[in-house]
Amino acid sequence: MNDLSPPTNTSGCRSAPILKQRGQREVFCGLTGIIWLHRKMQDAFFLVIGSRTCAHLLQSAAGVMIFAEPRFGTAILEETDLAGLADAQQELDKVVDELLARRPDIRQLFLVGSCPSEVIKLDLAKAAERMTQRHAPSVRVLNFSGSGIETTFTQGEDACLASMVPVLPETDARQLLLVGALPDVVEDQAINLLSQMGIDAKVLPAPRADSDLAVGPNTVFALIQPFLGDTHAALERRGARHLPAPFPFGEEGTTAWLAAIATEFGVDQATFDAVTAAPRARARKAIAQAAETLAGKSLFFFPDSQLEIPLARFLTRECGMTAFEIGAPFIHKAIVGPDLDLIAPGPTLSEGQDVDLQLDRARAQAPDLTVCGLGLANPLEAEGLATKWAIELVFTPVHFYEQAGDLAGLFSRPLRRKDILASDPTSFGPKYSGGSGGLAPQRQP
Amino acid sequence: MKLTVWTYEGPPHVGAMRVATGMTGLHYVLHAPQGDTYADLLFTMIERRNDRPPVTYTTFQARDLGSDTAHLFKTSLEEAYDRFKPEALIVGASCTAELIQDDPGGMSEMMGLPVPVIPLELPSYQRKENFGADETFFQITRALAKPCEKTERPSANLIGPTALGFRHRDDITEVTALLNDMGIDVNVVAPMTASPSDIARMGAAHFNVLMYPETAESAARWMERELGLPFTKTVPIGVGATREFVAEAAELAGVTPRFDDSRLRLPWYSASVDSTYLTGKRVFIFGDGTHVKAAARIARDEMGFEVVGLGCYNREMAREIRAVARDFDLTATITDDYLEVERVIEDLAPEMILGTQMERHIGKRLGIPCAVISAPVHVQDFPARYSPQMGIEGANVIFDTWVHPLVMGLEEHLLHMFRDDFEFHDAAGPSHHGGHAPVAGGDAVSSPQPEIAPQKTTEEDGNVIWLADAEKELKKIPFFVRGKARRNTETFAASKGVTEISVDTLYEAKAHYAR
Numbered sequence: 027m028n029d030l031s032p033p034t035n036t037s038g039c040r041s042a043p044i045l046k047q048r049g050q051r052e053v054f055c056g057l058t059g060i061i062w063l064h065r066k067m068q069d070a071f072f073l074v075i076g077s078r079t080c081a082h083l084l085q086s087a088a089g090v091m092i093f094a095e096p097r098f099g100t101a102i103l104e105e106t107d108l109a110g111l112a113d114a115q116q117e118l119d120k121v122v123d124e125l126l127a128r129r130p131d132i133r134q135l136f137l138v139g140s141c142p143s144e145v146i147k148l149d150l151a152k153a154a155e156r157m158t159q160r161h162a163p164s165v166r167v168l169n170f171s172g173s174g175i176e177t178t179f180t181q182g183e184d185a186c187l188a189s190m191v192p193v194l195p196e197t198d199a200r201q202l203l204l205v206g207a208l209p210d211v212v213e214d215q216a217i218n219l220l221s222q223m224g225i226d227a228k229v230l231p232a233p234r235a236d237s238d239l240a241v242g243p244n245t246v247f248a249l250i251q252p253f254l255g256d257t258h259a260a261l262e263r264r265g266a267r268h269l270p271a272p273f274p275f276g277e278e279g280t281t282a283w284l285a286a287i288a289t290e291f292g293v294d295q296a297t298f299d300a301v302t303a304a305p306r307a308r309a310r311k312a313i314a315q316a317a318e319t320l321a322g323k324s325l326f327f328f329p330d331s332q333l334e335i336p337l338a339r340f341l342t343r344e345c346g347m348t349a350f351e352i353g354a355p356f357i358h359k360a361i362v363g364p365d366l367d368l369i370a371p372g373p374t375l376s377e378g379q380d381v382d383l384q385l386d387r388a389r390a391q392a393p394d395l396t397v398c399g400l401g402l403a404n405p406l407e408a409e410g411l412a413t414k415w416a417i418e419l420v421f422t423p424v425h426f427y428e429q430a431g432d433l434a435g436l437f438s439r440p441l442r443r444k445d446i447l448a449s450d451p452t453s454f455g456p457k458y459s460g461g462s463g464g465l466a467p468q469r470q471p
Numbered sequence: 472m473k474l475t476v477w478t479y480e481g482p483p484h485v486g487a488m489r490v491a492t493g494m495t496g497l498h499y500v501l502h503a504p505q506g507d508t509y510a511d512l513l514f515t516m517i518e519r520r521n522d523r524p525p526v527t528y529t530t531f532q533a534r535d536l537g538s539d540t541a542h543l544f545k546t547s548l549e550e551a552y553d554r555f556k557p558e559a560l561i562v563g564a565s566c567t568a569e570l571i572q573d574d575p576g577g578m579s580e581m582m583g584l585p586v587p588v589i590p591l592e593l594p595s596y597q598r599k600e601n602f603g604a605d606e607t608f609f610q611i612t613r614a615l616a617k618p619c620e621k622t623e624r625p626s627a628n629l630i631g632p633t634a635l636g637f638r639h640r641d642d643i644t645e646v647t648a649l650l651n652d653m654g655i656d657v658n659v660v661a662p663m664t665a666s667p668s669d670i671a672r673m674g675a676a677h678f679n680v681l682m683y684p685e686t687a688e689s690a691a692r693w694m695e696r697e698l699g700l701p702f703t704k705t706v707p708i709g710v711g712a713t714r715e716f717v718a719e720a721a722e723l724a725g726v727t728p729r730f731d732d733s734r735l736r737l738p739w740y741s742a743s744v745d746s747t748y749l750t751g752k753r754v755f756i757f758g759d760g761t762h763v764k765a766a767a768r769i770a771r772d773e774m775g776f777e778v779v780g781l782g783c784y785n786r787e788m789a790r791e792i793r794a795v796a797r798d799f800d801l802t803a804t805i806t807d808d809y810l811e812v813e814r815v816i817e818d819l820a821p822e823m824i825l826g827t828q829m830e831r832h833i834g835k836r837l838g839i840p841c842a843v844i845s846a847p848v849h850v851q852d853f854p855a856r857y858s859p860q861m862g863i864e865g866a867n868v869i870f871d872t873w874v875h876p877l878v879m880g881l882e883e884h885l886l887h888m889f890r891d892d893f894e895f896h897d898a899a900g901p902s903h904h905g906g907h908a909p910v911a912g913g914d915a916v917s918s919p920q921p922e923i924a925p926q927k928t929t930e931e932d933g934n935v936i937w938l939a940d941a942e943k944e945l946k947k948i949p950f951f952v953r954g955k956a957r958r959n960t961e962t963f964a965a966s967k968g969v970t971e972i973s974v975d976t977l978y979e980a981k982a983h984y985a986r
């Protein structure tokens with residue numbers, strides 16, 4: 027198996043210096059993760075204790091109002107809660123009682139902390155404990171922080187999964203745990219590949235609270251997402267052991283990720299090849315199509331989801347791109363180290379953000395493709411820089427072999443589109459879209 | 472503490488952003504955590520702006536709390552000034568920064584920047600987006616507008632349009648044309664299009680056109696008091712209101728009213744025979760106060776609908792909307808609770824909703840057609856084409872927009888006539904919906920979003936049973952009214968204590984509800 031494991035201590039980026047600047051960060055907070063987590067955990071409700079801003083963020087991130095009564099909501103703090111006129115804990119009990127009465131289908135309730143609840147030091151751990159006792163056994167109540175002062179975007183999922191680890195039952199069984207919330211279709215593909223090698227895998231988060239998920243000293247775990255640092259630590263505290271590997275993006279990443287597991291479980295090379303040969307070939311073929319557009323093109327990552335490093339590895343090694351800068355909100359070397367090892371030295375690695383300075387760098391380098399958040403995408407397009415919005419990478423199935431072509435396609439489409447369109451986006455003068463650019467036939471005195 | 476799922480309005484600092492983003496030469500320094508930067512995407516994605524909103528967020532983190540959040544604010548303000556060199560700055564706090572009480576206003580005063588710095592106090596835990604916009608525009612006006620010499624020719628300021636406003640872009644063009652037709656110039660359009668120096672010369676106008684009371688009423692009142700600028704009270708949405716507006720503006724400007732209605736088509740379209748089917752359509756109207764007030768009048772007087780219910784989500788307009796409701800012998804629904812609006816709509820079972828994007832979703836679920844008349848906005852509310860609500864073209868656009876979701880008059884009869892034809896099938900839908908699934912779907916509402924899964928249990932789970940014959944008869948009713956027929960029949964059966972619905976029950980119910 028060793029020929030498939032990534033080389034270590036080679037000429038990769040693991041020990042490259044990291045640029046750290048402190049200024050305005052242009053990123054979502056952890057609450058955003060609720061949008062995909064609530065789809066994954068079908069008997070869970072996510073109750074944010076926050077402000078109108080938090081409710082508005084969730085609504086804006088959801089884009090459309092998907093459900094009349096989705097399994098998330100915000101208990102908006104009011105003047106009375108803040109002035110101490112009402113006991114916030116009692117108020118919260120009231121909200122939760124009403125909620126659970128109206129939604130008898132709920133088995134797990136997550137109390138999600140926000141900036142305001144944390145600034146006023148509302149103790150949600152205490153609330154969760156009290157409510158668990160009150161509503162046991164039908165509902166389990168947990169808490170985590172999705173606040174913008176503690177978490178960045180995908181760290182919300184990390185905090186949520188980490189909150190579930192301490193309450194998992196103990197087991198001594200030798201088992202494999204896959205960690206990360208993926209669309210069902212992708213999760214099934216992973217489980218299928220592993221089971222063809224004779225490996226049984228369980229997934230955290232489980233779709234329902236009453237699953238048989240457990241953890242213990244004979245558990246090994248593989249992360250499916252690179253942003254699960256706290257969950258990683260929580261699992262290690264329960265005695266489980268991490269299998270470090272590049273992340274399963276693209277043909278190479280998926281193969282290396284599977285290989286790390288296969289090695290751990292003593293799968294022989296012939297079996298491994300038999301299981302992976304066909305999907306590897308398919309993935310290579312699919313990537314090759316998109317790579318035609320991507321090869322030789324340059325790339326710049328603004329920090330967003332922590333997927334940046336594994337994706338940079340995929341785009342530089344499998345699609346032939348060159349990275350100018352790889353920005354990530356956080357860099358956990360224990361987790362993304364294997365990916366860093368595979369990235370050829372050269373790109374600037376940056377952690378955190380001063381968005382104005384970073385925009386200056388991006389403009390100066392004029393990359394062919396810029397991966398950034400929704401707030402920056404259209405303004406950069408209007409300056410002539412093709413962009414890929416980062417949020418799509420967490421909303422779309424992009425992991426493992428069968429999605430490798432789609433993943434490459436997400437990056438090649440903006441470039442192809444720019445080629446196809448006859449117009450020059452930089453010709454759309456300032457404020458063209460807002461309508462204040464001289465549409466009104468104003469007569470000045 | 473109040474459980475909220477979907478909100479009609481964002482927090483007040485988003486209102487301030489709408490003002491700042493509409494303007495030029497102004498920069499907003501907002502003391503806020505990183506997640507609050509989501510608000511940028513409202514402007515860049517929903518409105519498709521090609522500029523970043525002129526907002527700098529301090530993005531303080533937990534580790535800054537108690538140590539140097541104030542310092543962070545000062546640095547951000549300094550750097551924002553150096554980088555963007557605005558003519559003026561506004562500074563304020565979002566909900567979280569309000570709690571840590573750093574006092575951005577006081578700090579910026581001490582810093583002695585060479586341009587006006589206008590502090591905003593927006594109580595995040597009491598007020599909302601519209602208030603935030605109104606208060607911000609008021610504070611900017613109060614700080615910058617000065618008495619000045621009037622323009623020689625009669626002129627007006629158009630006040631109220633903001634970034635992310637419902638059709639504000641095109642309303643500006645339409646109202647400008649109405650005024651120009653009478654020889655009235657536009658002095659300043661604000662906040663959208665204005666720079667701080669434009670705000671300074673607002674006093675040169677002879678009067679203000681208050682386009683949207685939601686976002687500019689406080690400034691209008693202040694200018695009336697301090698600069699002697701009267702303001703218009705009629706919002707020119709709809710034919711009647713536009714005529715009144717023209718008379719009002721002419722009087723304020725001292726010119727002869729002139730209204731060129733050669734391009735106005737709504738009245739004739741409404742009078743033409745194909746519109747007969749609009750008669751007495753039962754509509755429910757909900758949105759912001761200004762648009763609801765206008766829509767109610769258009770619905771009754773210009774389209775011939777029957778208004779069965781109305782309301783607004785912004786409490787600032789509650790009094791006015793209650794008065795409108797009284798005029799219609801109705802009780803207004805004043806609420807920002809989306810679920811309450813849904814309950815009212817369910818009870819009233821209107822044939823059409825004139826609402827916001829929220830009510831469009833309610834309509835989808837209940838199988839009731841809906842036309843959107845008001846914010847909160849959605850990317851669809853920023854069409855590429857010219858699409859105002861105000862003035863002459865606004866009236867034309869409203870006619871088309873409101874009629875579009877309905878099945879056309881003659882077509883309705885033809886669909887009925889051919890319902891037994893082998894080529895006809897329910898899913899065909901009205902021809903002008905271009906092959907999509909029917910909008911007015913009855914019991915099984917399909918929708919383009921794959922994730923739609925109404926979680927409410929429907930009445931089929933109740934105690935009323937449909938007998939096979941009645942069920943068969945029900946199928947003969949055209950699909951676009953079938954859902955309503957089913958509901959009416961079930962309500963009727965329940966009110967009579969009938970538990971089994973037969974063909975007779977169906978027709979008794981039909982007779983009962985006949986108008």
Ligand code: SF4
Nearest residue numbers: 055080140141174506
């Ligand atoms: S950054 Fe804080 S206040 Fe803003 S939406 Fe996120 S949790 Fe709420």
Ligand code: SF4
Nearest residue numbers: 879880881882885902
């Ligand atoms: S049936 Fe054809 S001709 Fe008649 S009204 Fe409909 S579209 Fe027009």
